[in-house]
Amino acid sequence: MGNIKLDNHFPYLYLSCGRAVREKVGNANTFQVRFTCYEKLSHIILNTHKPSSSRSGFDDLPPSPPSLPIIGHLHLLLSAPTHKALQKLSSKYGPLFHLRIFNIPMVIVSSASVAYEIFRAHDANISSRGPPPIDDSLFAGSTSFISSPYGDHWKFMKKVLVTKLLGPQALERSRDVRADELERVYARLLDKARKEESVEIIKEVVNLTNNSICRMIMGKSCSEENGEAERARSVASESLALGKKIVLGSLLRARFKHLVMLLIKKEMTVVSNKFDELFERILVEHETKQDGHQETDLMEALLAAYGDDKAGYKITRKHIKTLFADLLFAGTDSSAQAAQWAMAEIIKNPNVLKRLREEIDCLVGQGTRLIHETDLPNLPYLQAVVKEVLRLHPPGTVFGRISQKGFRMGEYYIPEETSFAINVYAIMRDPDLWEDPDEFKPERFLQDSSRTAEEEEAERREPLKYIPFGSGRRGCPGSNLAYVFLGTAVGMMVQGFDWRIEGGDKVSMEETVLGLSLTMAHPPKFIPVARTARPLISKCS
Numbered sequence: 453m454g455n456i457k458l459d460n461h462f463p464y465l466y467l468s469c470g471r472a473v474r475e476k477v478g479n480a481n482t483f484q485v486r487f488t489c490y491e492k493l494s495h496i497i498l499n500t501h502k503p504s505s506s507r508s509g510f511d512d513l514p515p516s517p518p519s520l521p522i523i524g525h526l527h528l529l530l531s532a533p534t535h536k537a538l539q540k541l542s543s544k545y546g547p548l549f550h551l552r553i554f555n556i557p558m559v560i561v562s563s564a565s566v567a568y569e570i571f572r573a574h575d576a577n578i579s580s581r582g583p584p585p586i587d588d589s590l591f592a593g594s595t596s597f598i599s600s601p602y603g604d605h606w607k608f609m610k611k612v613l614v615t616k617l618l619g620p621q622a623l624e625r626s627r628d629v630r631a632d633e634l635e636r637v638y639a640r641l642l643d644k645a646r647k648e649e650s651v652e653i654i655k656e657v658v659n660l661t662n663n664s665i666c667r668m669i670m671g672k673s674c675s676e677e678n679g680e681a682e683r684a685r686s687v688a689s690e691s692l693a694l695g696k697k698i699v700l701g702s703l704l705r706a707r708f709k710h711l712v713m714l715l716i717k718k719e720m721t722v723v724s725n726k727f728d729e730l731f732e733r734i735l736v737e738h739e740t741k742q743d744g745h746q747e748t749d750l751m752e753a754l755l756a757a758y759g760d761d762k763a764g765y766k767i768t769r770k771h772i773k774t775l776f777a778d779l780l781f782a783g784t785d786s787s788a789q790a791a792q793w794a795m796a797e798i799i800k801n802p803n804v805l806k807r808l809r810e811e812i813d814c815l816v817g818q819g820t821r822l823i824h825e826t827d828l829p830n831l832p833y834l835q836a837v838v839k840e841v842l843r844l845h846p847p848g849t850v851f852g853r854i855s856q857k858g859f860r861m862g863e864y865y866i867p868e869e870t871s872f873a874i875n876v877y878a879i880m881r882d883p884d885l886w887e888d889p890d891e892f893k894p895e896r897f898l899q900d901s902s903r904t905a906e907e908e909e910a911e912r913r914e915p916l917k918y919i920p921f922g923s924g925r926r927g928c929p930g931s932n933l934a935y936v937f938l939g940t941a942v943g944m945m946v947q948g949f950d951w952r953i954e955g956g957d958k959v960s961m962e963e964t965v966l967g968l969s970l971t972m973a974h975p976p977k978f979i980p981v982a983r984t985a986r987p988l989i990s991k992c993s
């Protein structure tokens with residue numbers, strides 16, 4: 453055990469192989485660092501980066517584990533899935549701690565109350581995600597909506613997205629498309645049932661999400677028949693595989709970042725070109741068909757803005773194509789992953805299956821028509837099951853933001869351009885907020901009619917403990933659509949089929965992270981058995 457004294461001239465102290473406890477002593481600029489050195493003193497690294505003028509210094513950054521030379525804390529994130537590694541660290545360093553990945557500071561948020569404080573008081577300041585990893589790429593490049601900084605481009609696209617595609621009224625207009633795609637998935641499952649073949653749930657539900665999103669954004673030009681939907685699905689899955697490498701690359705700086713990006717540049721170009729070719733063909737098709745009527749769907753609204761020289765915000769062709777790539781990337785796999793987890797939980801829990809089926813049979817009827825999305829508001833238990841699946845198995849376990857200006861958070865100072873990682877997984881399994889946090893209990897989301905007004909008010913004031921879709925202005929704009937996909941897909945599979953587990957009676961719930969999504973390490977195969985002799989009929993809305 454030894455003692456050293458330092459002041460603000462040494463703002464960064466990293467102990468590579470020891471344990472440091474920093475305490476303020478005397479005046480505000482003097483700290484005493486107590487360290488327990490497991491090896492030699494030479495392992496102490498002093499990083500003397502000069503703080504930028506807007507910073508008050510690094511001394512009051514949130515706490516941090518000991519780090520290694522050069523790579524900082526990178527090694528701590530490599531051993532387990534990132535969300536679990538961060539969850540473990542938070543149990544030791546608290547709900548707000550910081551890491552250094554190479555020389556990039558990153559603040560980790562692991563509690564609902566800290567998340568609430570940040571989104572309540574600093575939302576605009578943390579409403580960017582950092583610079584895009586590759587500038588000229590159509591996928592994850594500078595024209596992307598997802599990586600665009602909080603500013604005019606993002607605001608314009610968000611407004612169009614909500615009014616023309618993802619807001620409640622836009623979703624109402626595209627109901628028939630989704631009912632049609634749901635019926636197709638149902639028909640495919642019936643066929644499998646007849647042949648007694650097994651299915652992987654995710655592969656079936658991806659057809660629903662991909663085809664629906666394609667048709668919602670591109671209209672009729674995206675159909676099964678001309679192969680556009682299939683092409684979009686295959687490029688979207690290539691883009692997902694690239695996702696993790698891009699995230700890793702974008703965490704690095706300068707030389708390392710260039711190296712990683714150089715290695716994946718070819719893959720990025722291939723994916724980018726495929727998206728470009730697909731969307732350019734569809735744009736041209738739309739342009740030649742335009743008949744001057746008022747624009748109603750997303751494609752028409754974007755083309756109108758592109759062609760209007762006097763538009764308040766001028767968009768390019770590339771902006772339109774990258775938005776489509778973003779939507780397929782963000783919306784296709786996430787809901788399908790969640791549907792797979794949902795069916796695994798339901799088949800594993802016969803009581804849940806029984807209650808769910810009773811609710812659906814009672815409202816929708818048995819053996820006549822197929823569930824429709826207009827049924828969902830009247831199926832509270834189905835909604836509770838979907839919410840519980842997203843709590844326990846959120847497809848995005850950690851989401852990232854970046855601070856534009858430095859700001860104070862209680863006793864800590866968060867410098868400008870600090871990356872944030874909000875650990876959704878840890879927050880939604882916090883034992884202080886959730887009873888039996890690791891158990892699948894949909895009942896927790898059922899409204900208790902005996903609750904007092906005070907209890908309801910207390911719940912409203914509760915900090916952000918349920919955040920599968922993020923929060924604030926950059927929160928997921930597709931959450932309504934995701935609830936519809938999940939409710940109808942799970943509802944249809946429960947209503948229409950009994951399920952046998954292929955190769956035994958056990959479903960492994962082991963997790964892994966593939967691309968950017970939390971996925972099942974051993975995706976189960978289920979054999980559907982039709983519940984009714986005659987196929988259920990889809991209801992026309």
Ligand code: HEM
Pocket residue numbers: 597598599665778779780782783784786787790846847848851852920921922923924925926927928929930931933934
């Ligand atoms: C279960 C399904 C889904 C989950 C769990 C999910 C989750 C998320 C999360 C956590 C974020 C980051 C939020 C934040 O930074 O606060 C996000 C962003 C986004 N999601 Fe989703 N999402 C899902 C489905 C969808 C769907 C269906 C679409 C659209 C088709 C979509 C489109 C987007 C877009 C465009 C963004 C970026 C928003 C922005 O940067 O402003 N998502 N999603």
